[in-house]
Amino acid sequence: MRTIIYLVIGIFFGIILFKSEAASWFRIYEMFQFGSFHMYGIIGSAVGLGIIIVQLIKRFHVKSIYGEKINIAPKERSFSRYILGGIIFGLGWALAGACPGPMFVLAGAGYFPILIVIGASILGTFLYGLLKDRLPH
Numbered sequence: 001m002r003t004i005i006y007l008v009i010g011i012f013f014g015i016i017l018f019k020s021e022a023a024s025w026f027r028i029y030e031m032f033q034f035g036s037f038h039m040y041g042i043i044g045s046a047v048g049l050g051i052i053i054v055q056l057i058k059r060f061h062v063k064s065i066y067g068e069k070i071n072i073a074p075k076e077r078s079f080s081r082y083i084l085g086g087i088i089f090g091l092g093w094a095l096a097g098a099c100p101g102p103m104f105v106l107a108g109a110g111y112f113p114i115l116i117v118i119g120a121s122i123l124g125t126f127l128y129g130l131l132k133d134r135l136p137h
């Protein structure tokens with residue numbers, strides 16, 4: 001039953017991404033060219049809402065739907081790793097024209113060349129899993 005609920009939520013989220021043009025390569029291109037506020041508005045509102053929700057979870061000790069305490073572990077502060085990771089993620093996003101969420105939305109919308117990007121991202125994730133112990137963190 002939970003799987004069906006997650007599937008319905010994912011489909012609903014995908015429809016929102018597609019209808020808001022957040023999965024549009026042209027909108028992403030505009031964003032990286034600083035030609036439109038559209039994507040910055042979507043990303044900025046998601047980041048702002050995420051900050052508010054995390055703070056509410058921490059302050060009011062919100063529990064999960066299973067009654068367990070939600071524990072958000074503090075992250076290690078390191079400027080260089082976040083800058084380097086952000087640059088790599090941004091370059092991949094700019095080259096592919098989509099970040100991970102919209103990749104699946106584009107595949108579902110019938111843009112099948114994105115399957116190459118999905119395959120490459122799965123391969124990259126697998127390679128990271130193999131090499132993560134040898135990489136500086």
